[in-house]
Amino acid sequence: MQRYSGFGLVKHALSHHENWQRQWRNPTPKKAYDVIIVGGGGHGLGTAYYLAKEFGIRNVAVIEKGWLGGGNTARNTTIVRSNYLWDEAAALYEHSMKRWEGLSQDLNYNVMFSQRGVLNLGHTLQDMRDIQRRVNANRLNGIDGEVLDAKGVQELVPIMDCSKNARYPVMGASWQPRAGVARHDAVAWGYARGADALGVDILQQTEVTGFKIRDGQVYGVHTNRGDIEAKTVGCVAAGNSGVLAKMAGLKLPLESHPLQALVSEPLKPVLDTVVMSNHVHGYISQSDKGDLVIGAGIDGYTGYGQRGSYPTVEHTLQAIVEMFPIFSRVRMNRQWGGIVDTCPDACPLISKTKVKGLYFNCGWGTGGFKATPGSAHVFAASLAKGEMHPLAAPFSIDRFNTGALIDEHGAAGVAH
Amino acid sequence: MFYIYCPYCGEHREEEEFHPKGEAHIVRPEDPETCSDEEWGDYLFFRNNPRGIHHEMWVHAVGCRKFFNITRNTATYAILETYRMGEAPSITAESRDDRASLDAPAETETAENQEGVRA
Amino acid sequence: MSNTVDDKIKTFDTRTTSRVPVESPLTYSYRRSGAPAPGKGSGAVLRERPFLGHLVLRGGAIVLDEALRAVLDISLPGEPQALVVDASGERSVQWISPDEWLLIVPGGEEFELENRLRGALGDAHFAITNVGGGQTVIDLEGDAASELLMKSVVYDVHPHHFPVGKGVTTVFAKTSVILRRPTETRWELVVRRSFADYIYRWLLDAGEEYAIGVER
């Protein structure tokens, strides 16, 4: 693998950039692999990368029906944080956060992880109770965070309307300084390049059309490019997980919903942290390119169309202008939508299934991007050992029968 | 934004008057006490979540307040029919052979072509 | 004053005959936001018609229709979105849902009317609920009234689509109203008490360009 560095950049400039190598190959599928990962987004590519790098399993294929990183990895609003309420979720997201912190260097690919901090605002007494509960839990779980009052919020974000005149005045916030944003595409590309260098075959434009299952054991997949065999298959297909599950005769506790986001035109730096509000219902950050990146909740219906309904966008911008009246004259450049697979308890499914060797990692809802490195790592560990990683175990599909749900609706709140 | 025919009001109304209520035809087990935990979990949480023809329940929340069902293609968002509570759909995935969903742009294409986001 | 039709349903006359102060839902709004007087240039004029009798009728259309004809000599609109107003223009009944109608009558008539309807309905399965304290009627008139409504409700108010004699429940800004068109020139908004101030302020704000006035 060609190593990237500032020095290398100069060298390439002198040769007119004619000698850059491919970042990943475009291989022909082999007949069989040790492990097949279905889904070439950040989670899937990351899983392959960690399988190869940390668990010595390099005979791996990542099967992607479109282009790698083209699904939710490409469509999210890039927020990374780990201040979840329940121990199980907090541990998983913090596992991820720790990996984010060295990811650029690990991958030799700058994912531009910017630890600019995330504010979760409170506008009611109950909001503040929930914030205190969450931050207290985070602290005892070893996750950074503090509770700010309105004055503290105003100091961090001077341009926000923290006055009492607001319809729902800001009462305070939780503040996680280590949280932030990252460059989403780079995460997929960095993992792809890293995995490819370790021998993983990334098969783009390859669509799984069915599973090969015999005596309750998976032994491969059918694809539009022929059958490919493997006794371990991990599905990491986000919004399309339900469709895959159906191919294997399984039903999941998931619904796929549209999640919309939008950006403004690029502006000079004006907002230095991520601001989220469950109550007023919107969140915002400013990208390195200058766009205000904005989002809110999911649309309530099932939708695979990668678009939602217009009123959701209206409500989102109403929330943003309520919090930031100075943005009224800023203009919205573009909106788009992704498909998020949501579980009833707003937590993911990382689970074995009734089919031996077939695993699912899905249901991340609106929180998938931030979990990418952690999710990929625990999933890789689980696939490698055939036993669920302890951090993944609580997220088994069984919880929907036993009742051991991990209800993160409060902490998940607005989509992010 | 959907334009939804309310089978009770007898006309098309704006989506803003309605709320989606999830998959239709989920029936509470007749005798919950004899259900296994798995059957009960299935009733509570497990859904078909199809790409393509889907029967879903909506309520005309700001309108007649009646619940009713919609048969909708979750890929194209085309509404194929709406029908009253207690009625059966006339269009199903089987009757349509899922053709409508195949006509829809598949995710593959969308992913490859979408106008993107940036960080 | 109070009256139980039988031991099954408790009816209750919520009006007093004593002369006690009474406040309509918009009373607070007039104090808070004022009420610009209508002028010659007013394209929209708003007027509250407070303290009317509002009854919600629930039940089957056929039995309710019979009872209503017998008691009030008005026929129940069977078609969706239909509004029927009696000859005096003071009593109306509106389709709300296949088993729900809104009956609005001059204030003070509602309790006796409820009892008479109950008497006429006998053993049928129905419900009548007095909601008069919880909602009020706002009239909107003027050349710009329908334009003002277009800024406020999502429903199509074009006269082609919203002829006289129609009424709907629909989204008004961030709340809901029952919107009716009893005459060529007059629109009625039936609004919930606790949302009345919001609706009033919205109408004043959106109506400013038409020099909206308030008749009191």
Place this chain on the structure above:
Amino acid sequence: MSQPNRLARGGRLDRSRELSFTFNGQSYRGYPGDTLASALLANGVDIVNRSFKYSRPRGIVAAGAEEPNAVVQLGSTEAAQVPNVRATQQALFEGLEARSTNGWPNVQRDLMGVIGKLGGQFMPPGFYYKTFMAPASMWMTYEKYIRKSAGLGRSPMEKDPDSYDHVNRHCDVLVIGAGPAGLSAALAAGRSGALVILADEQEEMGGSLLDSRELLDERPAEQWAAAALEELAGLDNVLLLPRTTANGYHDHNFVTLHERRTEHLGETAPQAGGRRQVRSRLHRVRAGRVVLATGAHERPLVYGNNDVPGNLQAGAVSSYIRRYGVVPGNKLVLSTSNDHAYRAALDWAESGREVVAIADARPEPAGELVEQARAKGIRIIPGAAVLEARGQNRVTGARVARVDLEGFRVAGEAESLECDTIASSGGYSPVIHLASHTGARPTWRDDILGFVPNLVEGVLAAGGAQGVYATSDVLADGWSSGARAAGETGFDALEAQLPHVEARHESGSVALYQVPHEKPTLRGPKQFVDLQNDVTAAAIEVATREGFESIEHVKRYTAMGFGTDQGKLGNINGMAIAARCLGRSIPEVGTTVFRPNYTPVTFGAVVGRHCRELFDPERYTAMHQWHVEHGAEFEDVGQWKRPWYFPRRVEGRMESMHEAVARECRAVREKVGILDASTLGKIDIQGPDAREFLGRVYTNKWAKLAPGRVRYGLMCKDDGMVMDDGTTSCLGENHFLMTTSTGGAATVLEWLEVWHQTEWPELEVYFNSVTDHWATMTVTGPEARKLLAEITDIDLDREAFKFMDWREGMVADVPARVFRISFTGELAYEINVQANYALHVWETLFAHGEKYDLTPYGTETMHVLRAEKGFIIAGQDTDGSVTPEDLGMYWAIGYDKPFSWIGKRALTRPDTARTDRKQLVGLKPRNPEVVLEEGAQIVFDPDHAIPMPMKGHVTSSYYSPTLDSGFALAVVKGGQQRMGETVYLPMADGQVHEAEIVSPIFVDPKGERQNV
């Protein structure tokens, strides 16, 4: 200096008066009818901006929405700032102030440009990903500088002085674009009687007819347009919306139209007739049929240094000359692949300026316009193209050579031509943005070298939008689309009446996107594809070499098409270059799909009136005015404004909340207090099956509740988790009044309806909300009976009117229902009267209450008092993961009810049946002065290392004036079995509080006080 590039006459301007404006602090003049761009060109302003990555000087290249460079900051005051205004779409007004968005210290002499020139070669696509990684700790510093150099304009720092609104419209036919196709479609539909909306984004309707060289019915095209518009304006069923951009096409023919009502008049909206008017208006249109008559955008050619000011679109040159009377230079070289662009050369020559040459990529150009150019003696160089522009801050020359299109190489010696303007045209791209907003894929057509839309149901395209370009064809296409749209919505269109247009002979175009250069792309001069994001042909080539093979990857890796122009000029060229590099065809590389918005829309316009005071409804009770007048502080509960507490002025200062609440609590426990409880949800339930229904939705029993009695009820979801609670009174055998929590009112009503409508339609019962009908005031405290007795005829005798009874009677001369229920643990009467009388009753209570020190209290005191009694608040002490058993409310669980009520089955699942679940308990802090933090986490072992096993948390915590101590409710694992044990609460400040697990009932555990 007075407008050196302005022609003596011509253009659609009002030359009777001049407008003055400033650009980068310099004063200029223009005319009404100008855009800022045309006025800048008239004044000879070449450099309007600096580019984003390389800081290269940039000039105006286009005349419409596709302009990538002329993006300026508008506004003379802070509040009026508008970032990123496209000068080509901004009408000139008197006093307009504009600035470039980049350039330091200014656009003319930009120091960053030096860095761009030197450093440009070190910024290949994706260079961010390849560097700034070491040391890791430095990234946040690097990022700061990267952010600083990015962005275009700046946000205002003050509140917007303007307002915006929405209009909901419905029509039969919405025609988007008022060029020849749109006008024709609107006439066809309009004459049929259909309700028509015609929207056009430009200052003036007419589209290409306004700068056409053609005659319609023997008259100049613009005259036909004017007549058509006049007719349309006279039709009642047609609404014309100029300055209105269709920004988004949404499902089922919902279209958002953004009408800029005052942006052409000033930087803030002027008053009209003495009244405020909105700056812009968003029309939310539901259309029966949509006719897209959006025309086509010209594609520029990609050649060396094609970004130097003086490089323009050929069509823009014609527009500036014919519409604005501006010739943007003196000596023109035109580089084209088609006939149509010859108009630029003809218009230029007719303006009396020199056309140096036309490089035509076609070996044998023919066609009428070509002949006209020949006739004027203009030199045409066949089979050739401009390889490279010369010049730094303005074009000084062009290198032209014969090119081999098939072989992508230069086929002859290059010739240097002196010129100051290069116009280019590589053909036309239909404007298909709206058609693809709902995901429909466009189709590539080799015959027109462009994508045409695949239309979803209900949408039609006409004219340039689907690759029909000849004016006569466009008019006919427009008419038939308009007629079809009208027909499909139930109107009969009349026979087509179209003007006569002389058919013009045109010769075919050739496919030319990137012009070859003598040097390979990576070594030659920069050939820009996306001017706003500084994406070059070389960048695309590097991206494809690195394995980015789909157009989506190429776009993301290079940032092509991500600007505020959304790649209107560059995307197709970029795809063509990627296709060349990969050896594929354009459609194989991918299609291009657009998202809303077509052009950016002000947040304010999307928000409309839903801001400030009207952001969200504020709901008030009937006593609100009184609360305001008595100094209440308010709490937001849902949309309601509820009094939180009533601070008093004591000894010259206002009480703190703590003081006020302590006083209010004491008043209730010792004398009498009053609470406005009107916000509780109230549902009137009638029907013979009402009782059965209650038994199914509540956890507890309802079979025997007699008329006149009240019972507390607990409601679960079918997962066994507590959802809401409240009291329900039996009014008659078939008649109940249910109350819900304030926040749960709407949810509970819908909950009852969904079960009734979907599962148990056979049960005869109706539900109606009476929340707003009744005002509720709770009079509570030892003196409550005495006070109430003064103004009611109800027998309040403790035997006649027992705890959990309700009675009706007169209160303050008003009919009332009085419920003897208590949320405070004291003697309490909840008085319900029709809301219109509420203030009278409330004030009468105060008139009589003075002698009992009647004290109004708010939600905070209510919370303290109920917590002292261990009463839960659903949503505060429960969080969707708490069962009735967890709450210890076994008395409210009807295990043996015949019907398996909602939530029952779930309680026996393995997890819900665990005995070590978090259970509701009371906590008594060891130190009575401590009020535990709500949300504090509970541990059993405070010395455990982080992560510390957490065993529960505090849900409610207050200071109790009655106990003179802090106390709390909490959920603790296995708490019901841990009475008397000590738990620890480690706090952020390092303190560890100790508390004892106790019963959640702190005051009057036997319930004697409420039963007096």
